[in-house]
Amino acid sequence: MNFTHEQEPAINSFARIVKLVAFAGTGKTTTLVGYAKARPQCRLLYLCYNKSVEIAAKQKFPPNVTCKTAHGLAYASIGSKYRHKLTSNLRLTDIARVIGSQNWELVRSVQETLNNYLASADDDIELCHCPVSKLKTERMKRAAGSIVEGARQLWLQMCDIHNEAANITHDGYLKLWALSKPNLRDRYDIALGDEAQDINPVIAGVLAQQAAYGMGVVVCGDGHQMLYRFRGAVDALNATWLDKAEVHYLTQSFRFGSAVAHVANMVLAFKGESRQLAGLGGETRVSKALPTDLEHRTVLCRTVVGVIETALANVEAGAKIYWVGGIEGYNLQDIEDLHALSKGWRDRVKGKKLLQEYPDYDLYKQIADESQDPEMNRSIKIIEQYSADLPELFAKLRRNAVTDELEATITLSTAHRSKGLEWDAVQLAEDFTFDPFNPDNEKEPWIDEMNLLYVACTRAMRVLAVNSTMLEIMKEFVDRRDGRKPNTPMVFRKKQAAAA
Template sequence: MGVNKSRAIGIGTCRKLIHRQFLARNLECFVRNISSIFGAHQVSFKLTKEQERIVEAVNDPSRPNVTVVGYAGAAKTTTMLSVAKRKDEDQLTGSAFFFNKAMADDMARKIKTDRIVGLSSSTLHSLAYRDQARRFGNRVGKPIYARDILKAVPVEGSYLQKLQRFMTPNAKAYLGLKSLSTFCHSDDAKFTDKHLSLGDYAIHDGAGEVADKTSESSRRIAEFAMNLDNGLGMNHDVYLKNYIEGVCDGRYQGPGGQYLIGDEFQDSNGITMKFMRHMASEGRQIIVAGDPNQQIYRWRGSVNAMDRLKTDIRLELTQSFRFGQAIADAASQVLRWLGNEVSLKGAPGRVSTINGRRSDGDMAVICRTNAGIVESLKIMLDQGRTCYAPRAQQILDEVLDVIDLQNGIKASRTALRIFKDYDDFESNVEDGATEFLMLLNLCEEYGTTLLTRLLHDSMHPKDGAVTLLTAHSSKGLEFDNVILGSDFPDERKFYDLPHDIQLDEMRLLYVAMTRAKFNLDMRQVPLLLDVCGVGRSGRAAARFGS
């Protein structure tokens, strides 16, 4: 059989394409792109009755606002594309908004492939950035550092009686910037004490004293940062907040079109919901899709948006196209623990196992933290396994910056550039820069030399490599075989956590376990074994419902 030379591609190009599509977090898009290279035609997809019901409801002449609860692997994106095709037939235009650029770009490619002319796709941040950059120039998108804030907003340190320690001005500035983020994520027009962020101080008995000591400085920092004549950068939170408030009060122009789709809406926050409500008040039809049980960014300001944004109709997608009934049953048990009386349906004809024999396809180890990734990397590489960690380059850059700081060299690759030297780095972590605490602990536990080797050996995708990633970064991906890491909370720690944190952790487990297509190995997570009713021995090919 001859090869069409015009479509011949080299191995190097293939590798780049594979890597690019992996980062784009969408295997279906990868298949479509490969098909287009070799001239394959688009395959038609028959909608389920659940999907047909959604398409009909959205396209009713009364143009109701609709909430679509699509559980893991239930083809929400395919459903939204079908909605847009019908809108195209009626010559209606709209915009789809995502909270992740890779997902927005993937949707844009699918829109182009399906020849949908009336729908655009982007993140809400990119829409805001384009508007704000025209108005405020290169300040837009630049970070705001504590050191710059302290130059403009005088802050005095405070002694904490209950904790018996001194809180430096730098520590207060860090909490002030965290409080700024909390305010920007809200739909409030004015900063109040309810926006205070206490970081790790929140879990201590002295939290009330910390709040009293930081209330005034956090308010002044937030007000200064939101004063757009301050000459500082406008970080992502600030310019998005300013744009949406401007759209809502009539200063700025919002997107055009007759309808808006908000996908992955469970990760929304107060300011995004304010935007959608305003669009609805102007007569736009609102369609929001997501899975409330995959709300895993509450720590970043996301709220229970799927329930808080009231719409006219609420419909569900319970048919998974990713995994078989065994994994569907296990996921349903977790959903019931989370308060959902729903039974997911597995993909027709697909056999999945729990703790069973691994299939011949790809494999991922999904961990709770970067520390879990490093621990699993060491074990796998010591066993002679080939590994790929998508976040290895990011962590390696941070480790290299730590090495530079230790050697008296200014860090230049990452956010560690804000520190003068290694002592400054350590003291700031102790004073409240807790986002760097795990990095400091990793460097102390493994040493920078071993860390550098582990991360360097796992930076690039390779044939047959085991993929190692966190549950947060696994969202939107799928693998033939999934092993859950050992760094998820054990039963004792889990039930000692506040109830809202328990919910966060269980949602994270739900996301991680539903990345699996054929085999899910959760023997390292006793908590999940108990919730799902699986014996800890994990007999080979054990199945639910058999």
């Protein structure tokens, strides 16, 4: 296989620690496969971001590469001991029961504190893991001691194999594995850490440990595609242990042509990126709307609500819809159960745990309001908007859902789920509603939203239909380039400093 002048130096590198910075569509996976094939005598571990990436990777990498998620490694070592008390998530009512409180604001804070700890590289639960909103003043910090104590109590019971009253999550056993300081050098010579911009500190810490143990480590990713800060992710590409790494850049994209690359570069320019993404793929076109005669199109939304609303808007015309990740991954059944509860139709609720935890819809709304749980509030919004016809509409969505994308007339996804995928024709939905040039923006949320737009735009291989937010960015870029506006750096509102 022929590699580019950017790929070859990375593939043939003799450095023990390598950092590969790969822009969208620039052949990152191809480069890693080439790296592995160039070392047939080495045992490589490809640390995958999720299970679907693991399955796809096993089809691409040579036999000397083991493809595993961090959770998969952790389960084999520690998680299997907890299989009798594993849960996908801890509900607020589960936490309330364990810590013995019905103060839902406290319960929510304990949940956030524990999640922050599980995603961190820290050994113990401390005040720094509490929600920032609970640490604004010294008085609030002192009061937050009860949050820390509740999180410690919850974690202690989760870790107790014999305590089945407190289940443990998958992130829980992953944390326990990381705390054990695993040494993978006996099984592997080199670790490949993919999507390094979106791994959380606990996994980044495991990679750093392997480097400290003398193992070869290659980390790769694109900081502009960091999407999961809200889950505690960090850009491991900026870790201090990589300061002496050999660095290689991939900037030539063969996914799309110059038009889409130009749009992506506008986003990157406002983020301060000095390198240009080159579009070397086929001819591409950027417009305000997709052509009406397309056999298939993809709509990328900012939110799950946006996906469902787009589906509802298209299903009446008989559209065959492919849902990236599967239709049930968009919580339709949970929303239907909650809708039945809101109508008092308790016998129609399939998830009986909902009835056990919330005897009526008013309590659900009360907890959602007091805890500000985004999933709960999102479900309430859908129910109240489509209340009368929701069961019939959802039934039609299921009838028109297809599992083979080749049968679909429209593919729907959130921008988050679209990462790593590509389509001929992509439309950006109008639920990317942030104001990119509002001086009241805080820096990190602004970066996250710009990253989402960058990822969404770079999924298009032939035609990209931009939304009003992207049009505003394009107009601002042109105005500054042509001198109609001063080319001043972005200014952000600073986070509120903690008062003394």
